[in-house]
Amino acid sequence: MLTVRQGLIALLALCLALTASAAAHASGRGPAPAADRASPRSPVVFVHGYNADPGVWGALRADLRADGYTDAELFSFGYDTHQSVNEVLAGRLGTYVEQVRRETGAATVDLVAHSFGSLVSRWYVKFGGGTDTVDHWVSLAGPNRGTSTAWACALWDQACRDMTPGSYVVKNLGSGDATPGAVKYATFWSDCDEVINPDDSVPLTGATNTPVGCLAHNDLLGDDATSAGVRAFLAS
Numbered sequence: 001m002l003t004v005r006q007g008l009i010a011l012l013a014l015c016l017a018l019t020a021s022a023a024a025h026a027s028g029r030g031p032a033p034a035a036d037r038a039s040p041r042s043p044v045v046f047v048h049g050y051n052a053d054p055g056v057w058g059a060l061r062a063d064l065r066a067d068g069y070t071d072a073e074l075f076s077f078g079y080d081t082h083q084s085v086n087e088v089l090a091g092r093l094g095t096y097v098e099q100v101r102r103e104t105g106a107a108t109v110d111l112v113a114h115s116f117g118s119l120v121s122r123w124y125v126k127f128g129g130g131t132d133t134v135d136h137w138v139s140l141a142g143p144n145r146g147t148s149t150a151w152a153c154a155l156w157d158q159a160c161r162d163m164t165p166g167s168y169v170v171k172n173l174g175s176g177d178a179t180p181g182a183v184k185y186a187t188f189w190s191d192c193d194e195v196i197n198p199d200d201s202v203p204l205t206g207a208t209n210t211p212v213g214c215l216a217h218n219d220l221l222g223d224d225a226t227s228a229g230v231r232a233f234l235a236s
Helices: 004-027 054-066 086-104 117-127 148-152 158-163 168-174 217-221 224-234
Strands: 044-047 074-077 109-114 134-140 184-189 208-211
Touching (some): 054 074, 054 217, 054 224, 086 158, 109 224, 117 134, 158 168
Parallel strands (some): 044 109, 109 134, 134 184
């Protein structure tokens, strides 16, 4: 049994311990929740285009690293454009985004898409819950209202059919609000893109639409001015 003196000493020790714990928490020395430790900017998820792979993002990834991004903030969604319809691919992208959010502790991600990847990522944003998990959405040379060149492979390839003007995918993405939610939208388009026809299929109402001059379809991926525009938009 504790004496009165021993009890007072124990009580004083407990008070000192509680005070030290509170001070450490207030000063930030204690462990912080995952959300508090996360970077204030959103991690970037790249979505490549038709018949491509994550390797196409080398130049833009390098530019973002030069701006201070780490490899732990840059992710590439890889998928086979010949395997599934747009809605299925968008669902897989949604699963990947959730994986990135768990890994980083981030509440939202930024999506940067090229060409056909614009349709996949837009479907996820509009119909897959992405309005709650995406902060910025960027389309480089995306066939957002379809491209007539897709008819060249539409007979045997579902992704090409999805990209044709008036397709099920294009019509549903364009119905109602083309840029829904609080997501910030941007498009970058060339006036002599040999793949996107017509050229103005890329811009969207409600987005920040930037013409990049006369660039070939894939040249937007490595163009310095386009990269600077994308990075400035992600920082906005």
